Amino acid sequence: MTDAILNVEHLNKNFGRKQVLKDVSFSVQTGHIVGLVGPNGAGKSTIMKAVLGLFNYSSGKITIDGELVSPTSHKAMDKVGALIEYPGIYPFLTGYQHLQLFSKESTSKDQIMDIVDKMKMDSYINRKAKTYSLGMKQKLGIALALVDRPKFVILDEPMNGLDPQANKDLRKIILDLAKQGTTFLISSHILSELEKLVDDLVVIDKGQIVYTQSMAELESGSKKLLVLKTSDDAKAKDVLSQNGYQLDDGDKLSIIETEQTKMADVIKLLSDNGVDIEDVQHVHSDLETSLLNLLKNDKVKES
Amino acid sequence: MITLVKQETFKLLHKKSTYAVSATLLILMTLFAVLSRSHPKYWGQPQDQFVQLFTGINWIVLFMIAACSSIIAMEFQYGTIKELLYRKYYRGEILVSKWITMLLYSIYFYVVAFVWSLLMKVVLFNDKFQLSDKYSGGHTVMETQWLGIVGSFLTIWLVLSLVLLLANIFKSTAAAISIGIIGYFALNIVSSIMFVLMQKWEWLKWNPLNMMNLSNQLVSSSFHKMTLLSTPEMIAGSLVYTAIFMAISYVIFKRRSV
Numbered sequence: 001m002t003d004a005i006l007n008v009e010h011l012n013k014n015f016g017r018k019q020v021l022k023d024v025s026f027s028v029q030t031g032h033i034v035g036l037v038g039p040n041g042a043g044k045s046t047i048m049k050a051v052l053g054l055f056n057y058s059s060g061k062i063t064i065d066g067e068l069v070s071p072t073s074h075k076a077m078d079k080v081g082a083l084i085e086y087p088g089i090y091p092f093l094t095g096y097q098h099l100q101l102f103s104k105e106s107t108s109k110d111q112i113m114d115i116v117d118k119m120k121m122d123s124y125i126n127r128k129a130k131t132y133s134l135g136m137k138q139k140l141g142i143a144l145a146l147v148d149r150p151k152f153v154i155l156d157e158p159m160n161g162l163d164p165q166a167n168k169d170l171r172k173i174i175l176d177l178a179k180q181g182t183t184f185l186i187s188s189h190i191l192s193e194l195e196k197l198v199d200d201l202v203v204i205d206k207g208q209i210v211y212t213q214s215m216a217e218l219e220s221g222s223k224k225l226l227v228l229k230t231s232d233d234a235k236a237k238d239v240l241s242q243n244g245y246q247l248d249d250g251d252k253l254s255i256i257e258t259e260q261t262k263m264a265d266v267i268k269l270l271s272d273n274g275v276d277i278e279d280v281q282h283v284h285s286d287l288e289t290s291l292l293n294l295l296k297n298d299k300v301k302e303s
Numbered sequence: 304m305i306t307l308v309k310q311e312t313f314k315l316l317h318k319k320s321t322y323a324v325s326a327t328l329l330i331l332m333t334l335f336a337v338l339s340r341s342h343p344k345y346w347g348q349p350q351d352q353f354v355q356l357f358t359g360i361n362w363i364v365l366f367m368i369a370a371c372s373s374i375i376a377m378e379f380q381y382g383t384i385k386e387l388l389y390r391k392y393y394r395g396e397i398l399v400s401k402w403i404t405m406l407l408y409s410i411y412f413y414v415v416a417f418v419w420s421l422l423m424k425v426v427l428f429n430d431k432f433q434l435s436d437k438y439s440g441g442h443t444v445m446e447t448q449w450l451g452i453v454g455s456f457l458t459i460w461l462v463l464s465l466v467l468l469l470a471n472i473f474k475s476t477a478a479a480i481s482i483g484i485i486g487y488f489a490l491n492i493v494s495s496i497m498f499v500l501m502q503k504w505e506w507l508k509w510n511p512l513n514m515m516n517l518s519n520q521l522v523s524s525s526f527h528k529m530t531l532l533s534t535p536e537m538i539a540g541s542l543v544y545t546a547i548f549m550a551i552s553y554v555i556f557k558r559r560s561v
Contacts, residue, residue, distance in 0.1 A: 052389035088383030
């Protein structure tokens, strides 16, 4: 699939004098789950709010499914479900009444109960929302975003306040919906959770896009390490580098793995040189490491 | 737009306070009716009480000030404003749907209070006065009540337009309610000073506080010597001020970042 449901082109946004978004451009492919990540205050929520037509931007263009989005042009919002920052909840309404209130008239009772069921909210859906815990409110917020079965769903920190089981349930719901063609734009700080979900990644720092790639590419671009513990690390380092192995910087003895790296060769080489191997570990750098590296390099580039 | 008004009504009808307030209105009206029957000397003559809906008009102002400030400010307080806005509807429509809901709510209050006042009259005062009795300024009791209702409806909406504007600016229920209520009752205190000042600088007659005397003027035409405005001028003035406040709210609401 090559058609994009969301296109953001050269988006600029100022809050007073401070420029919070600088020439932001990215697109979200239909049916993909896209992660929007970045440090606190990088502009994630700002981007999401702009995409939802919640405020004016100084320049740029946002289209959803080909339709322009701005505070005065909201037609495309009919296809969008969203949860931004924290769920807005009326304390005097029950969970079910919220879903009734915000769902379209075309959304049936069965559809409402379906999402209640999937989110496992049955036991408290008819209780007033003022009695809800943080996690329950969060679930209701997610249910509100999904109840109309929109084509495009925007979730800002959806895992906030959810327990591990609810997290797992949510992941399943998102993956199932994505399989059926729903597109997701999700921001999260919990990178290990995001890693299990997203197809593509948009990384933002200080209001600028620093990286947009698929997860697969990010993973393949990262280093795989073979971490060794030996009787004499210093000697082992010398021997290995003399024999053409690339070593990673740092205190630990770690070989950067390539296609040719064979464990047996390493063991043989070291034992031939009188170094005993005490422990071996394969280390893949995860999303967190890759991301932190990315942001670190980006800052170097900027200065 | 109909969908949006339905949604606002849905929220209003699911608030406990909506029912509590209606019940309170009826209880207070009954209380003042009973007091007026037993002690007319202290609590006012039955006719006087009847024409002002057994104090109902004053309570309706209070309840509507609270309702108008909360229908706007609660959305900011609960964070639901985003959910309202990122839908296919235009911002202006959201605000106007709230206004329409409040207009319907105020009409509901007047209808309830009017019907209840008739009931009180029939039950408690059938022997005391007739609706066709002459009251003041050549009007009958019934006519006086109607003029009072029309006048107070216009002035209430002048106050409410200001409350809706304040709720929009401050995003806080408390601020909008207190300024609205203080403003409404401050009129009685400042009006005497205002009338004196108006004798000196006539243009002051166009200030919005003066418009609040509309009900008084509708009932007794001699009141225009105080307000220095003719009744049509006052009606027009009230409507113009209401429109101005509404227009400012509309512009603010449309421009606001959430």
